[in-house]
Amino acid sequence: MSADAPGEGRPNPLLAAFLRLFAAPRLNMQEDYPKVRRFQRLLAGPTGRYQVLDKVILARDESHEIPVRVQLPRQRLHSDVLLFMHGGGWVTGDIESYTPACAALADATGRVVLSVDYRLAPENPFPAGFEDCLRVAEVLLREPGLLDLTDASQIVLIGDSAGGNLTAAVSLRLRELGLPMPARQILLYPATWYDHDPATSPFDSVREYGTGLRLTALEVQQYMQLYQPSAEARRQPLIAPLLADDLSDQPATLVVSAEFDLLRDEGEAYGHALEAAGNAVRIERVNGTYHGFLTLPRFANPVVRLHEVINDWLGAAAPQVAGRE
Template sequence: MSLHPDIAVLLDMVQIGTESGARIPFPQLTATQARPDFDASSPLLDVDPPPLAHERRLSLPTRDGAAIAARLYAEREPDSRSPMPVLLYMHGGGFVVGSLDSHQPLCRGVATDSGAAVLSIDYRLAPEHKFPTAFEDAVDALAWIAREGAAAGLDRQRVAVGGDSAGGTLAAALAIEARANGDLPQPLLQVLAYPGLSSRQVSDSYSRYGSGFLLERDTVDWFFRQYLRDDSDRDDWRFAPLAVCDLSGLPPALIVLAEYDPLLDEGRDYASRLEAAGVAVDLQVYPGMIHEFLRMGNVVADALQARAAIGRALAAAFRTTDSERPPANMERHRD
């Protein structure tokens, strides 16, 4: 399918802004300068649903004694007598930008559409906190659900992990970590929205869409220079889940991809690897879309449709026992 016309208009505006100097690309900024620019894009690009009945800011401990902020979204007050299933959500932003605020509309929407609680975490960012700090913060947040979830009204037996872009990378790695760590809740679903999964960006889609489609090759390189300690970190599965040899025993996956995204091929490759390992996969490729489209509810209806699909998948996963899980359902192109 051709690029969606409204996405094409958005990309033209981005190009005009860059050429006029009104928009400065991230590689020309420091991380501190880039972060408010990224957060400021949310109210322009996205539709923010009304606040939910329960929105609470939390502070979660980490292994090194620090604390990270988190925000819990739910349609009702979570109660230990009637605990709610929960999605642990990691925002995108290349491990350098992004925040609780930048992804608030997305998290509100998913909480509404799924009927589950969404716990969004403000994991620590690079370059102040290099790899693997973001991954370790995600693990520690999942461990917090195991320890404290019941007291917070969350069902420790009905947990999913999810994220978009770099957050999708973290969610995929977190599912792998949980498989080997019996102290962590075992996710019933992993929601991976256009995740980065490969140690090297050499795919055909990266060549085709690495320039002119919002996520630029130079920006990805800038993100990784901030995040990685050295080049050897690229081969660590906590950064590149495709480096894992055995993907069997992982939770079912909903993988949401965009047709005009440099990361399209590695998402497809991961879906194929999961399916070959016996993992149920629902791969949804949205025609005409670009990276970050989930945060573009003001631009395209596909963003809200994709969020609703995530909500339905979560609701189904939280209703379904292991013996009732559906078989793998591979790629579906959205109309």
């Protein structure tokens, strides 16, 4: 595991106090998620200033269309594509609220970013959102020509928080079904475990950073209850990837964690478990920052650092667009 600088050991007290304004108990996610959705869209602002193309992919059972937003970089430098699954606890977030973050990611990496607008809980609990993400990944990996790609390996799966969870689950399911696999996946501070009660969680970061910061243990528990109401049903690899019996033959994986994040330890533990199963893994902890930092303004230091890490990891081996380098 690498890190950009030695950890501070504890959050900045002024910033921590500010973040408490957005933490439980001010919010009860089981009641307030519609308000959070509206606030996120308002915070994102108008998306007309970004270079986007909106497409749809038909669900497997043809019951609905799955919106996919194609985010174009200011200058495309690489031919591979990032297939992005947004965070928000499987309950909030969408392609509108994540357009600024995806635009920044596209510009910083010189790659096209495709954002999946999967169905949200509690209106559509598990496995609805997961099935939407799996369907989009399956279609594009089977037919990379739809993206003007020559090979499925040019599609990189990426997600943050709940989207990191969905990314990991999609890769597990693709392998189980014998479907085409991406060569790489990027998991940004992912949820990988089913229990976030500080009294029973096996992870110290839940106890250290589970109250008073950007994301609380109570909020995660509420999100998971909305996503899958059955506590017993949450004990499965497609919700808690760390429970998977077989983690072999997974894509090369970049795990990025945040120092002051209750999900930090479980995300890093998943990276170590993938590595133990024989996969190529890099674990990068961004010190001095908090859960959800991908959605900070693109000039914020943690976001700049994240983009540097992603570019470095994708590296010179990434397919290049002829004549653009």
